[in-house]
Amino acid sequence: MNPYQVARRSSTTLIMFLAGFALPSTLMAQNRHEMSVQQCVEYASKNSVTVKNALVDIQIQQQTNKEITAQALPNVSGNIETIHYPKVPVQSFPNFIAQGTYGVLVAEGVRKGNGDPITAPEDFGLIAAPFGTKWNASAGVSLNQILFDGQVFIGLQARETSIQWATRNAEVTMELIKANVYKVYWQIVIGRKQMETFDANIERLDKTLSDTRAIYQQGLVEKLDVDKLEVSITNLRTEKMKVENSLKIGLMGLKFLIGMPSKDELVLTDTLSEEKLKENILDDSYKYEDRKEFQYLQLGKKLNEFNVKRYQLSRIPTVSAFGTFSKNAMRDKFNFFNDGEWFTTAFVGVRISVPIFEGFAKNARVAKARLELQKTQNQEELLKLNIDNEVDTARIKIGNALLTMESQKKNMELAESIFNQAKLKYDQGLGSNLEITNAQTELKNAQVNYYAALFDAVIARIDYLRAIGKL
Structure with missing residues (x-):
């Protein structure tokens, strides 16, 4: 100017x-x-x-x-999300099945063929298995409100x-x-x-x-x-x-x-x-x-x-308040609009952010x-x-x-x-x-x-x- x-x-x-x-x-x-x-x-x-x-x-x-x-x-924000896994992720977790089975056998006093009592091994190892479904979907709304800034x-x-x-x-x-x-x-x-x-x-x-x-x-x-x-x-x-x-x-x-x-x-x-x-x-x-x-x-x-x-x-x-409400569904096929259950998740909370350094x-x-x-x-x-x-x-x-x-x-x-x-x-x-x-x-x-x-x-x-x- x-x-x-x-x-x-x-x-x-x-x-x-x-x-x-x-x-x-x-x-x-x-x-x-x-x-x-x-x-x-x-x-x-x-x-x-x-x-x-x-x-x-x-x-x-x-x-x-x-x-x-x-x-x-x-x-306020809304979101709709769909995830497809051509290969369902594999996860490893402790072999709790073998551990439970041995626990029952030991508790019942079952013996081996030679008459010795059955004892549980020290390490049962891990189980590697696909965990989840090939199709997942979610829809929800989130809210954030500043209370003090x-x-x-x-x-x-x-x-x-x-x-x-x-x-x-x-x-x-x-x-x-x-x-x-x-x-x-x-x-x-x-x-x-x-x-x-x-x-x-x-x-x-x-x-x-x-x-x-x-x-x-x-x-x-x-x-x-x-x-x-x-x-x-x-x-x-x-x-x-x-x-x-x-x-x-x-x-x-x-x-x-x-x-x-x-x-x-x-x-x-x-x-x-x-x-x-x-x-x-x-x-x-x-x-x-x-x-x-x-x-x-x-x-x-x-x-x-x-x-x-x-x-x-x-x-x-x-200080701020927040909350979320969402619906989630898991399917092996893309059929979210057919019969099938959608699970509800909702939570609210208050967040205090303290600057330290x-x-x-x-x-x-x-x-x-x-x-x-x-x-x-x-x-x-x-x-x-x-x-x-x-x-x-x-x-x-x-x-x-x-x-x-x-x-x-x-x-x-x-x-x-x-x-x-x-x-x-x-x-x-x-x-x-x-x-x-x-x-x-x-x-x-x-x-x-x-x-x-x-x-x-x-x-x-x-x-x-x-x-x-x-x-």
């Missing part, structure tokens, strides 16, 4: 986001979507593949919890925490997607505002070119002055085309980010104002618990604490779980330091960004005023074409710097709100 990074385009302040996923503009739109930035975020929460996978992880954890619950429920009980206690942990992970993923949606959305909006300045600049130069051509026809200026203005207009139109293509790529990137089909048409409806950038940026209060990452780590620490308890309880005895494996598991918990505690302290640093850095950046934006706005307004004065002087025959060209260049640079500062302010605001957990 990785968030996409945005690269800043220095010349036009646009983000070339996910340029590799841009598709030809000739594709016909299947659906039209008019969306605010919040609607884009909501769309991403339902359609982004990264978010979908995070939500699937919650469902996976739910199924894992069912497995844990199943360990505390009765475990510390590890299972801890697993049951941790179920709710594990669901919360998976949910927080999805929220962290969604917040990263949300931040990137904001950034890409506003970079497109700013790019379109910049397009308006291109149109205004081209319109101004077109007017100046028309006037210069008229003056040239009167022989008051050189052909070089006309050519310079034509070059300037061509350059402006070329830059405008680049910005238009960048906007198309950025829009494709936004659709990819929120999970929208590339053939659909996306129309952005929100507008950006400087006043909106300054809203709610003076709130100095923040809590670690407001950050989704901190909540996620807290739940991870709690799960590690459960893990320590689980391994500790593995040292104590476990496992080569110190349990001690190692407990120690390992404690070390994992210690790592989580260390990560918590590191995250606190990181949050503090992010908030302090974001405060400085947004302050600087807003000051720079105000400064660049004044520069842009001043450059526009200078251009208008140069144009007025030129129209009155008091200025030169070079002054107009230079003034236009300064105006264009001031506009580029302003929109770069505006975009920096947007990014700084998003980073600040995310740092304090209020994005």
Whole structure:
């Protein structure tokens, strides 16, 4: 579940986001979507593949919890078995027949033919004989029920925490997607505002070119002055085309980010104002618990604490109950479904398993779980330091960004005023074409710097709100 990074385009302040996923503009739109930035975020929460996978992880954890619950429920199994012995196993056993016979003869005082009393030999030997039938069958059902197992009980206690942990992970993923949606959305909006300045600049130069051509026809200026203005207009139109293509790529990137089909048409409806950038940026209060990452780590620490308890309880005895009921039959032929007796066997019992020695494996598991918990505690302290640093850095950046934006706005307004004065002087025959060209260049640079500062302010605001957990 990785968030996409945005690269800043220095010349036009646009983000070339996910340029590799841009598709030809000739594709016909299947659906039209008019969306605010919040609607884009909501769309991403339902359609982004990264978010979908995070939500699937919650469902996976739910199924894992069912497995844990199943360990505390009765475990019932049935079995049917048939065994055929082509050769019945032979078993050897003491010759009790001869021993019994001699015992009777000796007890009755029977004598040999020569009149000597019969005496039993010291060793009667063994009898080797097939023992059993060629066909055996059994059918039965067995039940096992855990009565006490510390590890299972801890697993049951941790179920709710594990669901919360998976949910927080999805929220962290969604917040990263949300931040990137904001950034890409506003970079497109700013790019379109910049397009308006291109149109205004081209319109101004077109007017100046028309006037210069008229003056040239009167022989008051050189052909070089006309050519310079034509070059300037061509350059402006070329830059405008680049910005238009960048906007198309950025829009494709936004659709990819929120999970929208590339053939659909996306129309952005929100507008950006400087006043909106300054809203709610003076709130100095923040809590670690407001950050989704901190909540996620807290739940991870709690799960590690459960893990320590689980391994500790593995040292104590476990108690379980069991029982079996079965029917068994023995035949010399396969005729179990004909008349013949099936013998019943049934038993119940309680088993207590006492762990005695496992080569110190349990001690190692407990120690390992404690070390994992210690790592989580260390990560918590590191995250606190990181949050503090992010908030302090974001405060400085947004302050600087807003000051720079105000400064660049004044520069842009001043450059526009200078251009208008140069144009007025030129129209009155008091200025030169070079002054107009230079003034236009300064105006264009001031506009580029302003929109770069505006975009920096947007990014700084998003980073600040995310740092304090209020994005």
